[in-house]
Amino acid sequence: MKKITLFFVCLVLYNGKLFAQQLYKMDVPKLVKTAFLKHYPGVIPFWEKEHANYEAAFQQNGKATVICFDANGNILQTEVVIAIAELPPAIMLYLENKFTNYKIKAASRITKADGTVHYEAEVNGQDLIFDTAGNFIKAVKA
Structure with missing residues (x-):
């Protein structure tokens, strides 16, 4: 049930983003995955690529959250649904x-x-x- 809920939340977050591309974990650069795990150990995100950046969507404290990284693993922004x-x-x-x-x-x-x-x-x-x-x-x- 959690996966279905997270999938639905991700669809809502990415509604209308024509340039976003769903990624498999293996397609995300190691620097980006390492940076994500440093900040959110044990969390399994839903990955997408938008232009040259990588977005990790997940639930945090009951709220849908998206972290945007550049290809070097630097956090560009954090978006939390409110x-x-x-x-x-x-x-x-x-x-x-x-x-x-x-x-x-x-x-x-x-x-x-x-x-x-x-x-x-x-x-x-x-x-x-x-x-x-x-x-x-x-x-x-x-």
């Missing part, structure tokens, strides 16, 4: 002012390698990216 209610109020206000009849399909907190935190809200087929103060940064096709 409840829509966990989005900062300023983001909700922005959405109410800019969209009519919108529905947030998914939400996540993204932490970049330098510690910068962004929030993502999937709305109307777009991933809307915000800073921690709720300021809109950009939209990316989901």
Whole structure:
């Protein structure tokens, strides 16, 4: 049952990512696998490659998590699925002012390698990216 749940979560996380490619563990560079295991020993992730980077998706503390690595095993960012209610109020206000009849399909907190935190809200087929103060940064096709 856990594998089915993780698979479903991974599908949700990767919904719309046209350039992502599912990988077998043996296709992931050793530096990337070693870096992952250093931070998450004993965790078995679902691997994908997007452009030149490698993404490991797994459950952590009951939340779907994706870690993005470069080919040298450096963590580029960590994305954790959050409840829509966990989005900062300023983001909700922005959405109410800019969209009519919108529905947030998914939400996540993204932490970049330098510690910068962004929030993502999937709305109307777009991933809307915000800073921690709720300021809109950009939209990316989901």
